[in-house]
Amino acid sequence: MAASSIEDLSRQFRAALDAASSPADLKAVRDDFLSRKQGRVTALVKSIATAPPEERRALGSLANALKQDIEEALDARDAVMLATAGPKDAVDVSLPARRPWVGRRHPLTQVRERVEDIFMAMGYQVIVGPEIEDDWHNFEALNMPASHPARDMQDTLYLSAPVPAPDNGRAATLLRTHTSGMQIRYMEAHDPPVRIIAPGRVYRRDNFDATHTPMFTQVEGLVVDEHISLGDLKGTLNAFAEEFFDAKVTTRFRPSFFPYTEPSAELDVECQGCSGRGCGLCKHTGWIEILGCGMVHPAVFEAVGYDANRYTGFAFGMGIERLALRLYGVDDIRMFYENDLRFLEQIAL
Amino acid sequence: MKAPVSWIREFADLPASAGVNDIAAAVASVGFEVAGIEGDVIDFEITANRPDCLSVRGLAREARTAFGGQSPGSRVPGLPAVARNAKVGPESEVPVTIESELCGRYALALADVTVGPSPAWLADRLTACGIRPINNVVDVTNYVLLEIGQPMHAFDVARLAGPEIRVRMARAGEALTTLDRQARTLDPSMLVIADAARAVAIAGVMGGATSEVSASTSRIALESAWFQPASVRATSKRLGLKTEASARFERGVDLEAATAGLACALDLLERIGAGHRLGGITDRYPSPAADRAVILLRSRLDRLLGDQVPDADVMRILTSLGFVVTPAGTDWHIRVPSWRVDVAREADLIEEVGRHWGVNRVPATFPALRTPPHRADAAVLRARRLRRLLCGAGLQEAVTFTFIEQAAAEPFASDSASLVTIANPLSEKFAVLRPSMLPGLLDALSYNRRRDIADVRLFEAGSVFSTQGERQRVGWVLSGARQVHWSQPLADVDLFDALGVAELLAGAFGVTCRSEPAADAPWCVPGRAAALFVDDGGASKYVGIVGQLLPTLTSARGLPAGVTVVGGELDLHELIDLQGANAAPRRVTPLPRHPSVQRDLSILIDAGLPAAAVRGTIQANAPATLVDVREFDRYHGKGVPTGQVSLSLRLTFRDRDRTLTDAEVQQAVEAIVEALTRTHGTTLRGN
Structure with a gap:
C-alpha cells in the first residue's frame, strides 16, 4: 500500500468516467469505485488499517481526498447527463403516480362543521356534552314531566342501570333524544345573554331503514337575551338557510308544537329540485322541512332559574343527516353508517 | 284525525x-x-x-x-248548548260512586234502545273518519267522540251486577276480557269501572266484553267521564293498548264536556230512532274546575313576536277560537275555554295570536350581539384538529353506531360486567353501548373487505361507555397494503403502522408516547400488542393500546382468513388531562447554530433485548451533546449468530454553543460502545 496506488486508482477512475456515456454506465462506475461492499475506494480505505502506523495518517487523508474527488466528479457528470438526457432516458409519465394516502372527513362531519361554521360566524359558541343523560336534562327541565304525552314524540332508549356522571351530577339513565340537555346545562351554569349551538349524536328508538335511524346527528341552537323576538328567530334561520345552501332560498315557517318552545314552528325551504313546483324529492309538496324552532317556553327559563319576565329567547334544532341527504343527493340514510369507501371517497376532501 | x-x-x-x-x-x-x-x-x-x-x-x-274570522253573529263551535241544562233533573237509577281521584268526573244516563244498524249517513261519517260502524248504539258514542272529542261508553244494564257503577282501582290480578276479546290481567295502578261484582271496563281505555252492547240489549247505561291523563297514559302503555278514547284522555279531555257528551248522545239516539232517555242524568263532579283567566300584555305580545298585531286582529283571532276577550287599556283579560287544556299562561296566548296572524308575516330581524362571542369548546376545536390530522395522514373518517352487539363488544371490554346495556334495545344488534371504538371500526373494515376493497384505513373519534361512565376516545384500524405502486412490491401494514398513528396523535397533544408489551389485551395476537404510556410528572400514565387483531375476532366479523388487521385506540381524556398539566404555551426552542455530527453504530444484541433498553443504555452513558438516537436497520439471518440480531443506530451529536470536534464525538461513541458491551454483552458488527 502506497501513495502511488492511490494515484493509480485516481487515473483508473478518470478513464472509466470518460468512457461512461449513459446514466447506466455512470452508475456502474459509481458502484465499481464507491460501493460499500466491493468498491475499490472502500477496499483502499480498509487496507489502510494494515499499513505501518507512521504512514496511516498521511494515507488516510490521501484516500479521503480521493474519495471526495470521485464523488464530486460523479455528481458533476450526473448533472450534465441529466441536463442533456435524450428521449430514450425519458420517464413514462403516463404511468400511475405514487399518490400520498389521504382520508376524508365523513360527510356527516362535513355537514356538521358547515353548520357550526355558519353559526360561529354569527357569534355562537359551540358546546358539546354527554350522550347519556339524566331525565332532568333530557325531559323535565324542558317542560316534559314524566307523564307528558310529548314524550311519545321521542321514543327513548333507556339504560339498564344508571351510569355515574363525570361531575357527580345526576346519574345518566337514558340515551339523549336531543342535544337540548346541553342548553339546560349551559343555562344552569351561565347567565344571559346566551348564544350557543350544541351539536352531537342523539338516539331514538326508531327502526333502521332508508329513512329512519336509531342514531342521528343533531345541531341545536339557543339564543337568550332581553329582547329576542320571533322576528330575530326568522332572520337568523333565513340567514342560515342561505349560507347553508349557498343560494337565495325561499323559506316558510309553519306553526308546530314542541313542549320547550312557544310559539313553535317548522322551517321549510323551497325544494331546489323543482323550484317549488313539486317533485319526488319533496313528496310533491314543493317544500323540504329542514328544522324545528320556536321561542323558548317560559317553563324552561323557570327550570334553570332565569327570569322569564325579563328574558326571551329562541331555540332551534336540525338533523344533520337530513341536510346531508339533500346536499349530497343521497336517498338512503343508511349509506351514512355503512362506511363504504366507494361512497365516502366521492365526498369532497 | x-x-x-x-x-x-x-x-x-x-x-x-x-x-x-x-x-x-x-x-x-x-x-x-x-x-x-x-x-x-x-x-x-x-x-x-x-x-x-x-x-x-x-x-x-x-x-x-x-279563514279570517266570521260573519257577524256566527257562534263559536264550542260545547252543544244543551249541555247547560243537562244536569238538571233527577239522577239516573244506576248509582255511581267514585272511589279514586283519578276520575275527575263521571256522568251517566240510562236509555232504552232497539239495537240495529245505523242510518247510512251516520255510518258513512264514521267510516270516513276511519271508525268501523258496529251498531246504532255504539256508533252514536263514536259519533259524539268525533264531533266534540268526548269519549263515551255504553254498558248493557242487564249485564251489570247491581246494577251499579263503581269507579275504583283494579285489584291485583283482576281479570277482564276487553272488547277486542283479549283477556287482560289488571293491577292496582289501573283505574277501572266496576259493577257490584267485578271490573267491567278499563277507565278511559276500553270496555269489557261481558257488558258489551249486543243485538239483545234493551237498556243501556251511557258513560261520559273525565279521567286523569297521566293515569290513562300509564295504563294504556302498560297494557300496550291504544284506543281512540285513550288517545284523547291521555292528552286531556274537556272537563265540561262530560254532560254535554251525554246530552248529545241521547239526542242523537232519539233522532235516529234508536232509543230514548230513561230518567235523569247522574253527574259526579267532586271538584269542578275553576274558570281560567290569563292576562295578555300588549308589550309582551309585541316583544315576543317582534311585530305589532293590530288590536282588532288580536280580538278577532282569540274570540274566533273561543276565548272570551275583554280589553283592559292596551292589554286584554282573557277567559280560556274549558276545551283548551293547553293554554295556561300568557305565552300560550301569544302563540295563538302568532299562529293565526301568521309567522310568515312577522318581519325578519337579526339579534344584536351585546357581549363578545366565545370560541367553541376546547373539545370541539380539538376534535376538529384531530380529524384533520388523521385525514391528512391518510385515514378515512368512519361513523359507526354507538350501540353494538354484546358478542362484538365483549372482547373489547375489561369485563362483560362493565358493559352498559340498553334496557329496551331495538334488537340484539343494538343491545350494548360500545366499550371501545374498535368493534365498530372492525365491522366497517370488514364491510369494505367483503366488497373487494383491500386497502382500508379508518378512524373514528367519539364516546365509549362503561359502568364507570362516558369517555372520549379515538380509534383506528388499518388493513391492506402500506403503499400501492407498480414500482415496488406490495407490503401489508403491520403493528408499526398502527403504532405510528398513536405517536402522531400523541404528538398532536404535545406529548411523546412510549410503548411496552401489553400483556392483558384480549383482542390482540399475543406478542403483537403495545400498551402506550406517556410521562406524567415522572410517573407513567397509560393512555391507550395498539395491536394486531386476533384472527378469530376478524373472522367472526366476516373478514376472510389471512387478512391482517392492526388497530389502536387512545383515551382522549387522559391526553387532555396531560395537556392541561403541561398546558403552558408551546414555546419554540431556538434553532441550532452549529452543525451536528452523525455516527452510525451496528451492534449484535440478543434477539429478546428491546430496542428501548439499548436506547436507554446509550442515553444514560452519553454526554448531553447526544441529541438523537434512531434505529435504522434491524437484521437477522446470514452473518448473524442464531438468537441474535444486528441493530444499526444513528447517533446525532450537537452542541448549542460550538462545533463538536471529531475527537470528542469519537470519545463519546467509544464510551457508549463500552457501556453497551458491559450492560448487554453486545458486540460491534465488523466494518
Whole structure:
C-alpha cells in the first residue's frame, strides 16, 4: 500500500468516467469505485488499517481526498447527463403516480362543521356534552314531566342501570333524544345573554331503514337575551338557510308544537329540485322541512332559574343527516353508517 | 284525525268558494299538517298539545279562524248548548260512586234502545273518519267522540251486577276480557269501572266484553267521564293498548264536556230512532274546575313576536277560537275555554295570536350581539384538529353506531360486567353501548373487505361507555397494503403502522408516547400488542393500546382468513388531562447554530433485548451533546449468530454553543460502545 496506488486508482477512475456515456454506465462506475461492499475506494480505505502506523495518517487523508474527488466528479457528470438526457432516458409519465394516502372527513362531519361554521360566524359558541343523560336534562327541565304525552314524540332508549356522571351530577339513565340537555346545562351554569349551538349524536328508538335511524346527528341552537323576538328567530334561520345552501332560498315557517318552545314552528325551504313546483324529492309538496324552532317556553327559563319576565329567547334544532341527504343527493340514510369507501371517497376532501 | 269537510262546515261558515284543498292548506298553515286528502276527507296531524282538535268542532274552530274570522253573529263551535241544562233533573237509577281521584268526573244516563244498524249517513261519517260502524248504539258514542272529542261508553244494564257503577282501582290480578276479546290481567295502578261484582271496563281505555252492547240489549247505561291523563297514559302503555278514547284522555279531555257528551248522545239516539232517555242524568263532579283567566300584555305580545298585531286582529283571532276577550287599556283579560287544556299562561296566548296572524308575516330581524362571542369548546376545536390530522395522514373518517352487539363488544371490554346495556334495545344488534371504538371500526373494515376493497384505513373519534361512565376516545384500524405502486412490491401494514398513528396523535397533544408489551389485551395476537404510556410528572400514565387483531375476532366479523388487521385506540381524556398539566404555551426552542455530527453504530444484541433498553443504555452513558438516537436497520439471518440480531443506530451529536470536534464525538461513541458491551454483552458488527 502506497501513495502511488492511490494515484493509480485516481487515473483508473478518470478513464472509466470518460468512457461512461449513459446514466447506466455512470452508475456502474459509481458502484465499481464507491460501493460499500466491493468498491475499490472502500477496499483502499480498509487496507489502510494494515499499513505501518507512521504512514496511516498521511494515507488516510490521501484516500479521503480521493474519495471526495470521485464523488464530486460523479455528481458533476450526473448533472450534465441529466441536463442533456435524450428521449430514450425519458420517464413514462403516463404511468400511475405514487399518490400520498389521504382520508376524508365523513360527510356527516362535513355537514356538521358547515353548520357550526355558519353559526360561529354569527357569534355562537359551540358546546358539546354527554350522550347519556339524566331525565332532568333530557325531559323535565324542558317542560316534559314524566307523564307528558310529548314524550311519545321521542321514543327513548333507556339504560339498564344508571351510569355515574363525570361531575357527580345526576346519574345518566337514558340515551339523549336531543342535544337540548346541553342548553339546560349551559343555562344552569351561565347567565344571559346566551348564544350557543350544541351539536352531537342523539338516539331514538326508531327502526333502521332508508329513512329512519336509531342514531342521528343533531345541531341545536339557543339564543337568550332581553329582547329576542320571533322576528330575530326568522332572520337568523333565513340567514342560515342561505349560507347553508349557498343560494337565495325561499323559506316558510309553519306553526308546530314542541313542549320547550312557544310559539313553535317548522322551517321549510323551497325544494331546489323543482323550484317549488313539486317533485319526488319533496313528496310533491314543493317544500323540504329542514328544522324545528320556536321561542323558548317560559317553563324552561323557570327550570334553570332565569327570569322569564325579563328574558326571551329562541331555540332551534336540525338533523344533520337530513341536510346531508339533500346536499349530497343521497336517498338512503343508511349509506351514512355503512362506511363504504366507494361512497365516502366521492365526498369532497 | 280524519274529518270530512262537510262535517266541519256544519260548525264553521267557511267561504262557499273554498274547496277541500283550500281548507286543508288554510288549516295546515295554522299548525295542523295534512297527512292526506281523500275526496271530501282531510287527514290532519294533531300535535300532542291539542286534544281539542281531535274533534270536528275543534277543527272547525281552527278552520273558521284561519279563514279570517266570521260573519257577524256566527257562534263559536264550542260545547252543544244543551249541555247547560243537562244536569238538571233527577239522577239516573244506576248509582255511581267514585272511589279514586283519578276520575275527575263521571256522568251517566240510562236509555232504552232497539239495537240495529245505523242510518247510512251516520255510518258513512264514521267510516270516513276511519271508525268501523258496529251498531246504532255504539256508533252514536263514536259519533259524539268525533264531533266534540268526548269519549263515551255504553254498558248493557242487564249485564251489570247491581246494577251499579263503581269507579275504583283494579285489584291485583283482576281479570277482564276487553272488547277486542283479549283477556287482560289488571293491577292496582289501573283505574277501572266496576259493577257490584267485578271490573267491567278499563277507565278511559276500553270496555269489557261481558257488558258489551249486543243485538239483545234493551237498556243501556251511557258513560261520559273525565279521567286523569297521566293515569290513562300509564295504563294504556302498560297494557300496550291504544284506543281512540285513550288517545284523547291521555292528552286531556274537556272537563265540561262530560254532560254535554251525554246530552248529545241521547239526542242523537232519539233522532235516529234508536232509543230514548230513561230518567235523569247522574253527574259526579267532586271538584269542578275553576274558570281560567290569563292576562295578555300588549308589550309582551309585541316583544315576543317582534311585530305589532293590530288590536282588532288580536280580538278577532282569540274570540274566533273561543276565548272570551275583554280589553283592559292596551292589554286584554282573557277567559280560556274549558276545551283548551293547553293554554295556561300568557305565552300560550301569544302563540295563538302568532299562529293565526301568521309567522310568515312577522318581519325578519337579526339579534344584536351585546357581549363578545366565545370560541367553541376546547373539545370541539380539538376534535376538529384531530380529524384533520388523521385525514391528512391518510385515514378515512368512519361513523359507526354507538350501540353494538354484546358478542362484538365483549372482547373489547375489561369485563362483560362493565358493559352498559340498553334496557329496551331495538334488537340484539343494538343491545350494548360500545366499550371501545374498535368493534365498530372492525365491522366497517370488514364491510369494505367483503366488497373487494383491500386497502382500508379508518378512524373514528367519539364516546365509549362503561359502568364507570362516558369517555372520549379515538380509534383506528388499518388493513391492506402500506403503499400501492407498480414500482415496488406490495407490503401489508403491520403493528408499526398502527403504532405510528398513536405517536402522531400523541404528538398532536404535545406529548411523546412510549410503548411496552401489553400483556392483558384480549383482542390482540399475543406478542403483537403495545400498551402506550406517556410521562406524567415522572410517573407513567397509560393512555391507550395498539395491536394486531386476533384472527378469530376478524373472522367472526366476516373478514376472510389471512387478512391482517392492526388497530389502536387512545383515551382522549387522559391526553387532555396531560395537556392541561403541561398546558403552558408551546414555546419554540431556538434553532441550532452549529452543525451536528452523525455516527452510525451496528451492534449484535440478543434477539429478546428491546430496542428501548439499548436506547436507554446509550442515553444514560452519553454526554448531553447526544441529541438523537434512531434505529435504522434491524437484521437477522446470514452473518448473524442464531438468537441474535444486528441493530444499526444513528447517533446525532450537537452542541448549542460550538462545533463538536471529531475527537470528542469519537470519545463519546467509544464510551457508549463500552457501556453497551458491559450492560448487554453486545458486540460491534465488523466494518
